[in-house]
Each structure stands twice: as C-alpha cells, then as structure tokens.
Amino acid sequence: MSAARWRRAMSGQVISAQAPSAAAAAAPARDSAWAWRLLALAALLLYPAVASPFFIFQVGGQALVLGIVALSLAWLGGYGGMVTLSQMTVAGVAGYALAIFGGNASAAHSLGWPWWLAIAMALSLAVLAAVAIGALAVRTEGIYTIMITLAIGVAFFYLVQQNQTVFNGFQGLSRILPPPLFGVDWRAPVPFYYLALACALAAYCAVAYLARSPFGMALQGIRENPRRMRALGFNVNAHRIAAHALAGLMAGAGGVLLAWYNSQISPGSVGTTALINILIVAVIGGMRHPAGPFLGALLFVLLQNFAIDLVDRERFNLVIGGVFLFILAVSPDGLLGVWRRLARTAHPAARRSSS
Amino acid sequence: MTHFNLGRIPAALAAAALAAGMAGQAGAQQALRIGALATLEGPFAVPGQDGMRGIELAVKEHGGAIAGRKIELVKASSNGNPDTAVAAARKLVEQDKVELFIGPLSGSEGIAVKNYAKSQPQVTFVNGSSAAQETTVSDPAPNFFRFSTDGAQWQYGLGDYAFKEKGYKRVVSVAEDYSFPYSLLQGFMVEFCRAGGKVVDKHWVPLGTKDYSSVIARLPDDIDAIYVALGGSDAVNFFSQYEQAGGDKPLIAGSITIDQSVLGYKGKRRDALVGTPSAGPIADDYDDPAWKAFVDAYRKEFKDGLPSPSLFAHAYYVNAKALLDGLAAVGGDLSDNQAKLRRQLATMTVKTPTGDVRLDENRNAVANIFLTEVARAGDGSFYNKFVKVVPDVDQYLGMSREEFTKMGVGSRTNPECR
Amino acid sequence: MIARLSAARIAGAVLALALLALAAAGLADNPRLFGLTVLNGLTLAALYFLVASGFTLVFGLMRVVNLAHGSLFLLGGYVGYAVGDASGSWFLALACGFAASALAGLVLQAGVFRYMEGQDLRQTLVSIGLSIVLADVFLWIWGGETYQFDPPEWLYGTVPLPLVGKYSGFRLVVLATAAAIGVALWLFLNRTRIGMMIRAGVDDRRMLSASGVNVQRVFAATFAIGAGLAGFAGVMGGTALSIAPGEDVRYLLASLVVVIVGGMGSIAGAAVGALLIGLSETFGLAYVPTYGVVFTFLIMVAVLAFRPQGLMGAAR
Secondary structure, X not given: OOHHHHHHHHOHHHXXXXXXXXXXXXXXXXXXXXXXXXXXXXXXXXHHHHOOHXXXXXXHHHHHHHHHHHHHHHHHHXXXXXXXXXXXXXXXXXXXHHHHHHOOOOHHHOOOOOHHHHHHHHHHHHHHHHHHHHHHHOOOOOHHHHHHHHHHHHHHHHHHHHOOOOOOHHHOEEOOOOXXXXXXXXXXXXXXXXXXXXXXXXXXXXXXXXXXXXXXXXXXXXXXXXXXHHHOOOOHHHHHHHHHHHHHHHHXXXXXXXXXXXXXXXXXXXXXXXXXXXXXXXXXXXXXXXXXXHHHHHHHHHHHHHHHHHOOHHHHHHHHHHHHHHHHHHOOOXXXXXXXXXXXXXXXXXXXXXX | OOOOOOOHHHHHHHHHHHHHHHHHHOOOOOOEEEEEEEOOOHHHHHHHHHHHHHHHHHHHHXXXXXXXXXXXXXXXXXXXXXXXXXXXXXXXXXXXXXXXXXXXXXXXXXXXXXXHHHOOOOOEEEOOOOOOOHHHHOOOOOOEEEXXXXXXXXXXXXXXXXXXXXXXXXXXXXXXXOHHHHHHHHHHHHHXXXXXXXXXXXXXXXXXOOOOHHHHHHOOOOOOEEEEEOOHHHHHHHHHHHHHOOXXXXXXXXXXXXXXXXXXXXXXXXXXXXXXXXXXXXXXXXXXXXXXXXXXXXXXHOOOOOOOOOHHHHHHXXXXXXXXXXXXXXXXXXXXXXXXXXXXXXXXXXXXXXXXXXXXXXXXXXXXXXXXXXXXXXXXXXXXXXXXXXXXXXXXXXXXXXXXXHHOOOEOOEOOOO | OHHHHHHXXXXXXXXXXHHHHXXXXXXXXXXXXXXHHHHHHHHHHXXXXXXXXXXXXHHHHHOXXXXXXXXXXXXXXXXXXXXXXXXXXXXXXXXXXXXXXXXXXXXXXXXXXXXXXXXXXXXXXXXXXXXXXXXXXXXXXXXXXXXXXXXXXXXXXXEEEOOOEEEEHHHHHHHHHHHHHHHHXXXXXXXXXXXXXXXXXXXXXXXXXXXXXXXXXXXXXXXXXXXXXXXXXXXXXXXXXXXXXXXXXXXXXXXXXXXXXXOOOOHHHHHHHHHHHHHHHHHHHXXXXXXXXXXXXXXXXXXXXHOOOOOOOOOO
C-alpha cells in the first residue's frame, strides 16, 4: 500500500464537509444509512433475548466496556491525531478511585462514600489525570506521544503495585459492586449489558456529534496541520487538552464499568499488556468512525474466549498479534475500512468523489 | 461524508455468536464435566502445564470415570492476572457448564476465583495450587475447598530447623514485595522468633527487579544467614549476583526459590546453593512408597514432563485426587446442590503421596510439610533432598484461632522480631 | 524570555545543590554503601546504554520507531545462548548474538519498514505487533525458563577495589565495553565516510541520493548495526543478569525512558540518559526500595515538562 493511499485513508474522509455535487447523490444513501443504524440499534437492544447469559455478559458486556475505553483512544488518535497509550491508565484511575471512595472488600482501603459521590470522584479524577497526561503529551508529537504515554502508564502501574496503604499493592482491591439502584443487581448479565450499552451509545453519539461540531472540525484541522490552525488563530494546545479531557471522561466511564465487570481491580489491569490491548482493539476496529472500536473489541473478546477451542490457548498472543499485523498490512482503517471498501464496490452509486 | 453501512456487521456477528453459543449449550450431559484452570500462557506456562499433568494423572488413576460417568476435562488458561482467571472461570462455569472446578495456580488468582465461587453456589470449586493465606483464612467461600497448603504453612518447621540444627541466630530477609512472600516469611518467622532468633532487617524488593546489586550492597556482615524468598528468574539473578559480589553467607530458601522450575534453570550450577535448607509441600527424594509410586507414575505417563514432579503438579494432583475420591465415595451423587459431595470433602481424609490430608474449619488443608536441603545429583543437576517431615501443619501455624487472628496474615511488617 | 531562562537556571541550580547535599549525606552515613551504589548505577547504566544506543541510532537517524527493539535484544540473547551452549565459547556466543539480531534487523528494514517510509504511526504499530508475535515465538521455542550465560573465568571473578571491597568483575567488564562501544559509535558516525553518509541522509535524503549514494543500502546498514547492538546487549545482559520472557518489555521500556530523557538521535544523549536512569534506579533501590522504581519515571516526566526534546536533543 502506498504512502499516499495510507495518508488519504488515515485523514480525509472523516472531515464532513461535503462537496455540493455529491450532496445530491448523498441524500438517498444517507437515508439508507439511517435505516442500517436503526437496524443495528434494534439488534443490540434485542441481543439479550437470544443470547445465553455467558454471551450477554462476557462477550457482549465486555466488548461494550472495552469498546468505550478504546473509543477514547480512537477519538484522540483518529480524530485528534494523538495516539496515546495511557487510556487504560486513565480508566484504571477511575476504577481505583471508585474502589477506594466507594467501598471494597478491604475496610482499610475503603472510604465508604455514597455511590453517586464515589462515581463522581472517579470520573473527575479520571478527567484530571487525562488533562495532566495531556498537558505533558501535547508538548510532543506523533511517536513521541506514544512513547511518553506508555512510560506514564508504566509509572502508574508501578505506583499502584508498590503502594500498600492506598492501593493495596499487588493484590489489588476486590468486591467492587454497583449500587443496587431500583432494586436491580446491576452486575447481573442483562442489567449490566444494558447499562454498558447505554454508556456505549452515549459515547458513540458524543463522538459522532462532536466530530462534526466546530470543536471537532477544529480538532481535525489541528490533526492535519497544526501550524496552519495556529496561524488562523486557534489555540492548538487548548484544543488538544480539551480533547484529552473528553477522552478522559470516556475512559473514566469505561474504567468504572470495567471495575464493576471484573468486580475487582489490580495492577495487572493497568499493566503494559492491558495498555497495548486497547491500542490493538482500536486499530483492529478502525479509528476513523465511532463504531470501529466496538467492532475491534468484539473481535478481541471473541478471540480471547474461543481461541482455546480453535488453536492451542498457549499461542493466543501469536493469534492476536497475527490478526493485528494482518489488518495493519491490509487496511489502515481496520475492519471498518475493509467493510467500507467492500460496501463501495457493492454500491457504486454511493461512491464519494473525495475517495 | 461517507455514511458507512454499519448495520450489517453487528447483526452478522451477533448471529454468529448466537449460533456458537447455542451450539455450546447443546453439549453432552452424560459425561462428567470438570473444569481445569492453570496458567498455560506466558512465563508461568511451565508450572501451569505441570499442574495440568497432576490433574490428568489423578483422572487416569480413577480410570477416567466416576460411578459410571466418563470424566470430561475442560481446560482453560490464565496468565497470572486475577481478571483473566475470573474470566476463564466464568467461561468454564457459565459457557462450558462444568459441574466441578479445579484451579487456579497462583495466589492472587485464587482469591479472585474464591470470590467468584461465592456467586456460583451450584459448582464445587477445588483449589489448584494457589497458596495465598487470605483465600481460606479471610472470608472463606462455602464451596471452595483447598486440599493443598498455603504459603505460610509451607515454611513451618524451617524456623526451628534453622535456629536449632543450623545454628542461625541472626538473619536478614530478601523477598519480593507482595503478599505471597509475606506469607512465606511469616511461616518461617513464627517459629524462628519463638525459638529466640532475630530477623534484623527485611529487604522488600519490587516485583520484577532484576538487578539486586543495591540490595546485596546493603546486606550487613554480622548475620548468620540470608532468608531468600524470590521466584523464577529473580532467584536465578540473585544467586549469581550474590556470588559475583563476593557474598559468602549461607542462604535459607523460601519454597519458590528452590522449586524444580528454578533449580532447572539453564546456566552454570552455583556450588554455593548446595546445602541450602528450605521447606515446602514436597521433597524430591522422599523415601516413602506412596511418593515413589507417584513419581514413577508421573515419569511413565509424561515423557515430556519435568525430571521430577514440581510442587504445582503435586498440588493439582492432591486436589484433583481428593475431589475424585470424594465423588467416588458418594457414588457420583451431585444432587441437592452437591451437598453430599461437599460434606464428604469437608470430613474425609485423603491418602496422598505426601501423607494424609484433611480439611480444617475453613476448608483448608492440614497436611505434612517437608524440610529439605539442596543437593547435587549424580548428573550434576540440583534437587531438594529430604531431611525431615513436619507432620500435620495447619493454617493457624500451631497457634490457636484467636492467637492467629490477633497476629493476622503476613505483611511487610508482620511479624517482627528484631 | 530572559526571566524564564534565569528561572530555569535557578531551578536547575537548586536541584543540583539538593542532589549534592543528599550525596554528601549518603557518603558520610555509609561510604561503602554509597560507593557500591555509585558503581552499581554506573554498570547498570552501561547495560542500558548498550541497549538504548541501538534504539536511538535507528530512530534518531532514520526516524523509525522500532518497538520490537526489545525482541531483538531477546533474540540475540537466545541465539547467543544456543551457540554458546553448543560451542562452549562465550565470545562466539557474543558474536552470534550480534549477527543474529543484525540479520533480523536487516530483514525488518528491507522487508517491512522500507515500504512504510514516512508513515510513522504505521511503523510503530507494526513494530508493536511484531514484538507481540516474536515474544510468543520465543516462548514457544525456548520456553519460560531463565537462561544465564557462562563467561570465561578471567572475566567473571570478584575484583578487590578500594573503599568498596569486593566487586563483581563482570560488571566492570560491561562498563568498559559500553564505554568502548560508545566511543566506537561516535567515531563511526563522525569520522568515517559511511557515518558521514548516514548523517547526510538524515538531513536530506534526496540530496544524498542525488549525489549517487544508494540510500536504501545505507539505511539498511544502519538498521542492521542498531539491531546488532541490541543483540550484543542481549548476550551481555544475559551474562550480567539473565534472559527470560518479559525481559524484552523491560529493556524496551528502559530504552524508551533513556532516549526520552537523553534526547532522540544523539549517542551522547543516550549516554547521559542511561547514566541518569541507571543511577536513579540503583540509588532508589538502595535507599528507597519501595518507590525507587517510580523515580525513574518521575525524572522522565520532569525532563518532559521542562525540555520535551530531551536533555541533549535538538530543539524542535
């Protein structure tokens, strides 16, 4: 694949400015796109009716939660041009904050605050952490950002592993349970699935809306050419840090859900493997569209659970790495890119002049 | 703006997932499905594989069937991370619908699986080799049974031996900074301090440290021995660096430090290791017919196994044997939420290659512990030579329940005797 | 601007004074321990420099972020062990470790990275994928055990030193080797024709190519050298410490931090970064074991806050 094609695939298409000539052809395609969206929504809502509890919880629920964290990475990387490896760290901050402020199995490590306050603290701390990381990361670009955020993530891992008084070290904190609101056990498969789905839809809509808002357009402009945007009078750093804040909110929500899903959090949840897994999920699914990360998460979770039935479980990492490399070689835009190309060849009328 | 046709993918994938899910549920119900969890991936793959061998040996000894039902072993893998262990357990229980569960391998996984077990009262969980104290001493699960001993129990007897037989009065400890070495050190210190010994300093090293030069630099000269509780490659690194730095004090080893999987490392054999005392659940050359039979069976069955079964193979074997023996004793009766089986497990005495094992009130093992010393075999490899049996060690380390609860489980500063 | 410079200088001076005061206190308290820790820090820094020099060479001069650098380290170690075990010669193991990784590096550059020139992100992602795959392949072939090398006796014994007493001879060998390699690299880059071509190619690839030089061959050679250095460090590290699964991530992270602190693309920067990180790690472990690990990263964060391009990196 040529450099020019890669560059085009990674940039261009998300900017939603539509050429007038394409607008006419776009209208019927847009209607059918909405029809497909509604169908997808219906499928997601009705999924628990046809799937077993294991599939609802461990496949559906986990994919949605991982997808939310990966979406925060895709938002920063795909729309903002800053690929950061610290999204899982931010999620971990939220998870640990929830466990410490809310309550967990170890009384010495719990503050026992009311659940809404604990969740608020978790989300605020996540946003704060994301802004702090962002403030450091905006001073760098491209590859430097990846390296620096990876190093920050590892620092956090060592902090929570070594500290006993606050984070309970290697053992981590267990029995992190959602509050029994409205008499529902939110950790049961079906309620948890719908909770995760609601959050995932909120994140999806937020990203889809923001991408076409003035803020999102400015962010994508900054991704393309920061110098030009600065010349136009935009405060590049402020925009980037704001993007980090939003990503922090999403990752924080994902972290809270992840802590409830596992009902525990430990240093292993924020270790190097976990950090890189989120990147893999986002890239496999595609960073250009809000649905990409969820797709990547679904594939990842399916592989994780069923690789042992197909291939020697020992070689799980080989399979996941192989799939990752394959997708990188074939399609820079992940699974969504593959589908898009197939859809385009199937529907020539919907072809865009900008492709 | 290209509005991408999103709808097709989730629907297609959901259909595929649904089909797979329903196919999974329609499995055979006649076979007895037992789930087995060990760390089969990552660096702990070697102990994990050996654990699986232990289960397979126990199944083979029962002829692969209990009370007419063929045993179907469903394997799952984790990587040492509690999250992964629970996810794997969940798959075994909720997707593969196992009726019994054996595992996991490591301490923190064990605590997580115990918590999960509480939410699945219809399945009986039996330990693999996880040896964290908290799994059974704090908030035990009524359906989690551990026929193997915990880390503190493994070291019981070593303290007395070190003080009285070896004559070590002043000792420093070098151990990894997390809960399992805390337990090991506690097991050693309970007796050692009571006998009059002093642990003058404790060096807690962050997990994953490879360069021990700074720690070695801090070791004082006016001590009799160094207690080392490091695992895997950390232990290997420490030995060679200690020798390189000119250290010459004798060592006392925690069980994980001189386990077969460490003694079998690829590299120069360090003479200084010979004679290092330790304690643990097994002794490689224990001169007992039951143990010899176990080692022979292991070697015959597994041509690609380790030269001698590791403590992981032993622990998994003992737990699996206890489960299968108990099930056979109740005639395979799993009715009424497996009540008969659980009562049997809680009250039976299991005959194992290392002696009799029974459970205490927390469903934790009361078993024999072995004092060993590292020795060199004829072919130059190292093994743990049997010295003495310490009989019937319980989780309260010889103290009463009140005394032990007052002391608490091991931590960085518990116990102390400077 | 002038006021900010002075503020930075004052902050730097205060920091330096604080460190000197701490050092004096440590020296007064237990001179042997202090001396040992300094030596340990220097020798650990030497090992980190060996690994990081290859990484910074490849990135700084070719703009390729090779996150599979740790895997090349392990590859050199494993192959070196196999050769050393079979032949009984440690030096042969060293040479083969270098060669194996250099070859792998050549294949990577010519077969993978060459087709992604200019696509920084894609190269990084591909190298991450490769490192995952390679780590699993190594686990498959060589298992989860720990491997440790056996150098010749004359390199290995304890050496009596003033003030600190007995010290590990091999660690001093590592220190000497790193110094030698550092000097050799500098000479290579600044005093040979190929070095000149490499530096020219970085500044302006087209002009270099226009002057008749086969740029791809130069870059392939650079990548091979950088990768070979990683493999060489693998054998050295396997002798001083050990080789096991997980070491690749550890040394990769160490290289990243060293290069971030020292500055990308500068061999001198890698040396400075390695010194800082090596010393902070050993002093942390000796005096503040619980949180010493985090110090390294705090230093990195501090450097990033004040000088994002690294201590000796070129300002962007």
